[in-house]
Amino acid sequence: MATLLFVSFFVLIIIGVPIAVALGLAAIFTILGGLNIPMVITSQTMFNGVNSFQLMAVPFFILAGNLMSEGGISSKLIKFVNLFFARIRGGLSIVAIGASMIFAAISGSCPATTAAIGGLMVPEMEKNGYDTRFGTAAVAAAGTVGQVIPPSIPMVTYCVLADTSVGKLFLTGVGPGIVMGILMMVIAYIYASKHNIPKFKDELTLKKFFKTLGESIWALLMPVVILGGIYSGIFTPTEAGAVACVYSLIVGLFIYRELDPKALVRIFAKSAVASAVIMMIMGTVTTFSFVLTRERIPQLIATTLLSITSNKYILLFLFDILLLIVGCFLNSSAAIALLTPILLPVLTGVGVDPYHVGIIFIVVMGIGMITPPVGTCLYVATNISGLKFEEVVKGVMPYLIALIAAMLIVTYVPALSVGFADLFMG
Numbered sequence: 313m314a315t316l317l318f319v320s321f322f323v324l325i326i327i328g329v330p331i332a333v334a335l336g337l338a339a340i341f342t343i344l345g346g347l348n349i350p351m352v353i354t355s356q357t358m359f360n361g362v363n364s365f366q367l368m369a370v371p372f373f374i375l376a377g378n379l380m381s382e383g384g385i386s387s388k389l390i391k392f393v394n395l396f397f398a399r400i401r402g403g404l405s406i407v408a409i410g411a412s413m414i415f416a417a418i419s420g421s422c423p424a425t426t427a428a429i430g431g432l433m434v435p436e437m438e439k440n441g442y443d444t445r446f447g448t449a450a451v452a453a454a455g456t457v458g459q460v461i462p463p464s465i466p467m468v469t470y471c472v473l474a475d476t477s478v479g480k481l482f483l484t485g486v487g488p489g490i491v492m493g494i495l496m497m498v499i500a501y502i503y504a505s506k507h508n509i510p511k512f513k514d515e516l517t518l519k520k521f522f523k524t525l526g527e528s529i530w531a532l533l534m535p536v537v538i539l540g541g542i543y544s545g546i547f548t549p550t551e552a553g554a555v556a557c558v559y560s561l562i563v564g565l566f567i568y569r570e571l572d573p574k575a576l577v578r579i580f581a582k583s584a585v586a587s588a589v590i591m592m593i594m595g596t597v598t599t600f601s602f603v604l605t606r607e608r609i610p611q612l613i614a615t616t617l618l619s620i621t622s623n624k625y626i627l628l629f630l631f632d633i634l635l636l637i638v639g640c641f642l643n644s645s646a647a648i649a650l651l652t653p654i655l656l657p658v659l660t661g662v663g664v665d666p667y668h669v670g671i672i673f674i675v676v677m678g679i680g681m682i683t684p685p686v687g688t689c690l691y692v693a694t695n696i697s698g699l700k701f702e703e704v705v706k707g708v709m710p711y712l713i714a715l716i717a718a719m720l721i722v723t724y725v726p727a728l729s730v731g732f733a734d735l736f737m738g
């Protein structure tokens with residue numbers, strides 16, 4: 313039965329069946345293939361998979377991210393970060409990374425971060441003499457922090473499956489997100505110095521600083537409102553998603569005035585489709601996990617891995633390698649939904665904190681957003697710049713090395729993530 317389950321799943325993926333459908337069909341084929349289970353169990357488990365208050369945060373944060381991307385918030389963030397880094401050699405690429413880190417704190421999505429920041433920064437870098445491949449690679453790589461710095465859509469998915477606190481997992485992402493951003497900035501500076509990328513020659517004055525701050529304040533306040541509300545106990549992470557939607561709608565319509573009724577229709581439709589895909593994955597993966605559990609496949613995998621080694625540091629290294637490979641083929645939500653029920657018991661069984669497992673999942677699957685053939689951020693950046701996919705892949709390689717270094721730091725220095733969260737929440 314285990315063979316039938318996994319073989320049918322991978323065959324369906326290879327022939328191009330969407331992940332959500334492949335998960336459900338593989339489970340159905342296995343039930344029909346010999347399990348003595350009534351077929352009604354498929355609809356029951358799918359319903360249970362999406363029947364979660366925490367999952368309501370997903371469509372809210374997707375909608376908020378799209379509203380912010382088209383409502384002028386991303387452009388104001390870029391303008392503010394530009395004040396501090398633009399005069400450094402290669403500063404515009406550092407601005408792109410810094411703005412992505414701030415946008416990540418209000419969007420929760422890697423592709424949304426790449427699209428929002430890249431759409432503005434790639435043309436700006438080209439205009440100032442930057443190599444197009446260098447600029448495109450910078451925004452693609454910077455998008456990886458979109459799901460690491462809270463809030464984060466994949467974090468919500470993991471918490472539902474692992475039965476952990478969304479608020480606490482959000483906190484674990486702060487340190488890793490900053491480390492990823494700093495290492496990418498170092499790569500950008502080294503590249504710019506080596507290739508003599510021109511400096512931005514605009515002078516920073518006190519008057520200009522306060523003017524830009526005044527224009528950007530509504531964008532800068534958004535992460536404060538969202539995260540401050542969560543950790544002060546004013547609202548839950550799910551309610552924070554609704555607050556983010558209302559806030560971004562008001563700012564986009566009445567303050568920055570970059571949203572109109574036509575744009576709203578497009579944004580709501582786009583957000584509905586993206587939300588439906590994630591909900592479909594959560595529903596079908598619950599059926600898939602039910603079959604896994606009934607056939608005791610997680611226990612079998614745990615026994616097999618522990619027969620090789622019970623050293624948690626080696627298991628964590630193997631976990632990283634597996635996720636890097638999986639990230640080349642599956643998006644974050646699908647990989648987390650598929651692997652959490654299988655691998656979480658193995659790692660917690662050797663003493664790894666479930667929140668540590670969660671942040672490793674999020675960081676490595678974020679890196680998967682720039683690893684071909686299914687690197688979503690690569691495709692978004694390619695569409696923005698018009699470069700060939702292969703050119704963008706070559707450009708992100710130095711950033712990929714930096715991000716793998718960040719992955720190892722997150723894996724073997726849990727104080728950076730779990731320790732920070734324990735400091736605030738215990």
